[in-house]
Amino acid sequence: MAVLQDIVDAYQGKIVKPSETLIHKTTHLLQDGMNMRAFGEYEKPKALGDARWTDELILSTWYMAETGEVPDNLNFKTGKSDGGFDRLDFQFLPESDWLEHSEAIDTKLPLNRRGDEKNKIEIDIPWYGGGMSYGSVSVNVMMSRAKNARQWNSFMSTGEGGYPPELYEVKENVITQVATGYFGVEEETIQAAPIIEFKYAQGAKPGLGGHLLAAKAGEEVAKLRGSVPFVSLFSPFPFHSTYSVEDHSKHLDWIETVNPKAILSVKVSTPHDVDMVAVGSYYAGAHIIHLDGGYGGTGAAPEIAKKNIAMPIELAIPKVHKFLQKEGVRDKVTIIASGGVRTADDIAKAIALGADGCVLGTTDLVGMGCTRCSNCEGGPSGRGCPWGLTTTDIELQEWVQQDWGAKRLDNLYTAMQWRLRDILRKLGLSNVRELRGRTDLLKYIGKEAGE
Amino acid sequence: MLESATHVGLQATDGPLTIDQFGAESARIGRSIADEYHRYHIETEEVDDADPLPHRFLVKVGKVGLAKLIGKEALKYFGQFDVILARPCTYGVFSGPVGGFVPRPKLCVGCLRCEVQHPEFVKVLPNPDLLTLGDSYTTPGHITAIDEEAKKGMVPVRGQGYRGRFGGPGFDGMLTDMSEIVRPSRDGIHGRELIGTAVDIGSKPMHLSFDSNGKLSGSIPEMFTIQVPFIFDLPPGDLGTPQLASVVDSTSRRIDTLACLDAHTVARLGLDAPNIVPVLDNTEASRVSEFPNARLIELRSSPDRPWGWDAAGFDIATEATDAMIGIRIHFEEGWQNRMTQAVESGVKVIHLLADLHGRGSDDTFVTELFKEAHMLLIEQGRRDTVTLFGGGGIVGADHVPKAIISGLDAVTLDLPVLFALQGRSNGSLRQRKQVAGTLPRHLDQDWAEQRLTNLCGSWRDQLLEILGAMGIREVRRLRGEFGRSMIVKHLEDEAFEGIAGYVGGDC
Numbered sequence: 001m002a003v004l005q006d007i008v009d010a011y012q013g014k015i016v017k018p019s020e021t022l023i024h025k026t027t028h029l030l031q032d033g034m035n036m037r038a039f040g041e042y043e044k045p046k047a048l049g050d051a052r053w054t055d056e057l058i059l060s061t062w063y064m065a066e067t068g069e070v071p072d073n074l075n076f077k078t079g080k081s082d083g084g085f086d087r088l089d090f091q092f093l094p095e096s097d098w099l100e101h102s103e104a105i106d107t108k109l110p111l112n113r114r115g116d117e118k119n120k121i122e123i124d125i126p127w128y129g130g131g132m133s134y135g136s137v138s139v140n141v142m143m144s145r146a147k148n149a150r151q152w153n154s155f156m157s158t159g160e161g162g163y164p165p166e167l168y169e170v171k172e173n174v175i176t177q178v179a180t181g182y183f184g185v186e187e188e189t190i191q192a193a194p195i196i197e198f199k200y201a202q203g204a205k206p207g208l209g210g211h212l213l214a215a216k217a218g219e220e221v222a223k224l225r226g227s228v229p230f231v232s233l234f235s236p237f238p239f240h241s242t243y244s245v246e247d248h249s250k251h252l253d254w255i256e257t258v259n260p261k262a263i264l265s266v267k268v269s270t271p272h273d274v275d276m277v278a279v280g281s282y283y284a285g286a287h288i289i290h291l292d293g294g295y296g297g298t299g300a301a302p303e304i305a306k307k308n309i310a311m312p313i314e315l316a317i318p319k320v321h322k323f324l325q326k327e328g329v330r331d332k333v334t335i336i337a338s339g340g341v342r343t344a345d346d347i348a349k350a351i352a353l354g355a356d357g358c359v360l361g362t363t364d365l366v367g368m369g370c371t372r373c374s375n376c377e378g379g380p381s382g383r384g385c386p387w388g389l390t391t392t393d394i395e396l397q398e399w400v401q402q403d404w405g406a407k408r409l410d411n412l413y414t415a416m417q418w419r420l421r422d423i424l425r426k427l428g429l430s431n432v433r434e435l436r437g438r439t440d441l442l443k444y445i446g447k448e449a450g451e
Numbered sequence: 452m453l454e455s456a457t458h459v460g461l462q463a464t465d466g467p468l469t470i471d472q473f474g475a476e477s478a479r480i481g482r483s484i485a486d487e488y489h490r491y492h493i494e495t496e497e498v499d500d501a502d503p504l505p506h507r508f509l510v511k512v513g514k515v516g517l518a519k520l521i522g523k524e525a526l527k528y529f530g531q532f533d534v535i536l537a538r539p540c541t542y543g544v545f546s547g548p549v550g551g552f553v554p555r556p557k558l559c560v561g562c563l564r565c566e567v568q569h570p571e572f573v574k575v576l577p578n579p580d581l582l583t584l585g586d587s588y589t590t591p592g593h594i595t596a597i598d599e600e601a602k603k604g605m606v607p608v609r610g611q612g613y614r615g616r617f618g619g620p621g622f623d624g625m626l627t628d629m630s631e632i633v634r635p636s637r638d639g640i641h642g643r644e645l646i647g648t649a650v651d652i653g654s655k656p657m658h659l660s661f662d663s664n665g666k667l668s669g670s671i672p673e674m675f676t677i678q679v680p681f682i683f684d685l686p687p688g689d690l691g692t693p694q695l696a697s698v699v700d701s702t703s704r705r706i707d708t709l710a711c712l713d714a715h716t717v718a719r720l721g722l723d724a725p726n727i728v729p730v731l732d733n734t735e736a737s738r739v740s741e742f743p744n745a746r747l748i749e750l751r752s753s754p755d756r757p758w759g760w761d762a763a764g765f766d767i768a769t770e771a772t773d774a775m776i777g778i779r780i781h782f783e784e785g786w787q788n789r790m791t792q793a794v795e796s797g798v799k800v801i802h803l804l805a806d807l808h809g810r811g812s813d814d815t816f817v818t819e820l821f822k823e824a825h826m827l828l829i830e831q832g833r834r835d836t837v838t839l840f841g842g843g844g845i846v847g848a849d850h851v852p853k854a855i856i857s858g859l860d861a862v863t864l865d866l867p868v869l870f871a872l873q874g875r876s877n878g879s880l881r882q883r884k885q886v887a888g889t890l891p892r893h894l895d896q897d898w899a900e901q902r903l904t905n906l907c908g909s910w911r912d913q914l915l916e917i918l919g920a921m922g923i924r925e926v927r928r929l930r931g932e933f934g935r936s937m938i939v940k941h942l943e944d945e946a947f948e949g950i951a952g953y954v955g956g957d958c
């Protein structure tokens with residue numbers, strides 16, 4: 001009878017924690033499948049990709065995540081969105097003037113430029129991992145990203161979902177996010193973090209706050225967020241305690257009291273007065289101003305918000321960079337750009353436009369298998385990502401195993417750092433910090449006749 | 452003692468109220484307000500498809516390959532049914548009675564797990580039939596969005612970021628702003644119940660005049676209010692069937708807006724009512740008296756009096772009815788003069804019309820045209836004396852706030868009605884008269900009314916998202932607020948100025 005019941009359960013697709021054999025079978029099928037596509041053993045899936053993340057960008061990211069190298073036969077640099085990063089290119093020197101491709105090309109980025117007593121943090125690459133909350137992603141995904149951050153002497157932000165205990169193992173590389181719902185914000189989680197990030201808004205849904213659907217707010221998620229299991233959770237907009245730069249300053253003072261060494265990041269979206277917001281944040285005490293552009297990722301957002309509210313990151317960076325320069329404070333603060341930054345080329349372009357570094361989110365997920373199908377919020381199944389990324393479903397989350405995920409990201413970052421160095425050397429720069437604001441090294445590719 | 456008790460609606464008494472009396476009276480007033488309480492809301496409810504759009508994806512499974520896999524796995528994982536029967540699709544595409552042998556593609560969301568996992572025998576393809584919908588302006592993307600909105604009545608929400616092009620022409624070249632910290636509404640989406648979407652139709656005097664006794668002496672506002680800033684326009688092409696008239700009539704009544712219908716249809720079907728805007732040719736202006744219940748009647752051009760404004764027709768109409776007379780003006784050469792003359796003659800509602808790609812006869816896009824109309828009226832010191840409707844090219848929820856930011860009071864909906872009702876079009880959708888469309892053969896009244904209601908509910912909710920992000924409490928304040936928008940081209944000019952090869956205006 002028990003066997004019969006097993007058959008019925010399996011046939012009906014009953015959701016249970018998968019057996020080791022099933023995990024082994026599924027993960028191998030998925031991983032082999034990704035590799036076969038990335039290596040060109042099968043044709044590109046016809047339904048893969050969109051204007052921002054083309055099929056080639058996704059497959060090249062899979063390739064890099066598997067091999068640690070950039071591919072020869074796939075465009076790993078740009079998408080086809082017809083603007084922004086996709087119409088910018090570099091003005092490389094003649095080949096005879098290129099530097100050697102070498103590890104001596106410095107990609108380090110200091111994050112604290114205020115010269116104060118707080119943590120002096122320098123990361124090995126000019127990017128770190130953006131916030132994805134526990135609940136919107138599983139612990140396995142969080143740990144994959146955090147372990148990779150440790151590997152790269154960089155960071156990963158918790159997002160607004162609390163601090164799963166597993167993260168303490170890598171706390172030196174974890175940023176605690178304080179967002180408007182204050183989910184999981186506790187004294188210990190603030191004290192654990194070298195960087196605290198205040199999230200005022202998110203580029204994909206600026207001005208709208210956040211929403212975790214009930215189906216994804218299960219027992220474990222609820223425990224960390226201090227909420228009732230399977231009840232939808234809202235992060236309001238804006239901080240209900242902040243209606244002025246003075247209020248904002250009080251926020252930062254609060255963190256300083258709880259963790260005097262932590263450096264402070266302020267994440268904002270990109271309204272027309274983003275330059276004023278940035279300078280206000282600087283004067284309130286921020287070390288990092290994190291600009292999140294309109295084309296960034298999200299676990300769930302109204303479609304109308306993604307495309308229409310606030311500006312793309314490419315347009316916000318120069319505005320803020322130039323304004324802070326005019327104010328004479330540009331060298332006292334680190335500008336980090338996110339929201340549509342996909343590749344090493346995008347990172348270099350963002351820096352040339354005036355950022356110091358970038359934050360990646362979707363790129364990490366694509367590295368671990370994301371196809372950009374947009375069902376992260378639950379999709380019709382209500383279970384979240386079928387690839388095991390943006391889900392806490394007890395079965396699906398097992399498709400991403402921590403060590404595999406961390407290795408994929410390590411490989412991806414290796415390839416991206418290689419490409420960043422490649423760009424720098426072709427521009428004659430031996431240091432990524434020399435690239436900041438060098439719009440003279442960029443060119444804009446206009447439309448061809450008939451395009 | 453409360454000397455001004457009557458100012459708050461308390462019942463008059465012989466003398467000042469005691470505190471106790473005041474308490475009792477206040478409670479009575481509170482109860483009566485609560486009894487009468489009504490907050491505007493559009494009741495949405497998911498409805499089934501009548502004529503579903505083509506599925507987004509086709510799922511092709513090689514049956515031999517699948518059979519081989521099952522055979523191989525049955526041996527390899529003998530007795531482990533959870534492993535043998537595990538399917539890659541969490542959406543049920545392979546969960547029919549015979550699993551993957553007869554997939555159910557309508558459930559496919561294109562995650563591609565099956566195709567990546569089993570490249571030898573599974574293929575997921577974008578459905579080419581979907582790409583045949585609409586035309587170059589009203590794209591399959593617009594049509595599928597309208598279809599989903601009309602089916603569910605909800606704001607479309609999805610994971611991952613934006614998938615489309617950077618900026619773009621028309622409405623895509625405009626972004627709406629948001630307020631990062633300081634927000635007049637102080638509450639974002641949680642207070643969005645408090646954001647108003649009502650608009651006033653008609654005319655307000657630019658200033659009030661009083662006589663020596665302090666009494667109003669000049670003109671007073673002549674207005675009525677509708678609850679959403681969108682109204683149904685005349686169905687384009689050959690879609691103006693009695694059935695459709697009946698659907699837009701009942702829906703506009705239900706959601707408290709207006710529906711423009713051909714006056715002959717209104718008369719023939721007996722639809723004369725406050726929510727109906729009969730539309731008459733200028734040459735038939737005297738017939739306005741046949742619609743005693745209408746609050747607004749529109750006059751349009753006739754072959755011998757083209758593009759809208761006809762002073763004689765307007766005079767005849769105003770003589771014959773108390774209803775407001777609106778004038779439909781097409782964006783054809785000289786429209787500015789016609790609009791000015793109409794407003795000077797006392798017209799209180801101007802209905803501006805571009806083609807269905809949102810272009811005027813000189814190819815200018817409606818955002819520019821609406822702005823020009825709005826600014827012209829401001830320069831003339833007359834903006835509040837007239838209500839501006841505008842239509843043409845409004846096929847997405849984001850187009851509503853963008854058109855209002857450009858200067859309109861309300862937008863008019865044409866093609867969205869066709870696609871909300873799962874109609875199909877054939878050929879170009881640019882010229883109103885040439886639209887060839889078909890509605891589902893059996894247009895059930897209740898079904899169709901709910902679909903249109905859902906569309907309006909979804910679009911209103913999306914408007915609230917935009918207003919909420921800006922911290923604006925009512926849509927009336929969005930009119931002509933160009934500062935609440937950002938033009939991609941201008942932002943690019945600012946951001947990319949000086950970059951080699953950038954010449955500006957490239958989008």
Ligand code: SF4
Pocket residue numbers: 365369370371372373374375376377384385386387388389390562610611
């Ligand atoms: S559901 Fe998964 S695969 Fe699809 S976009 Fe979201 S993270 Fe990527």
Ligand code: SF4
Pocket residue numbers: 510539540541542543544558559560561562563564565566575
């Ligand atoms: S692509 Fe995804 S949703 Fe479609 S059939 Fe395959 S597994 Fe199911």
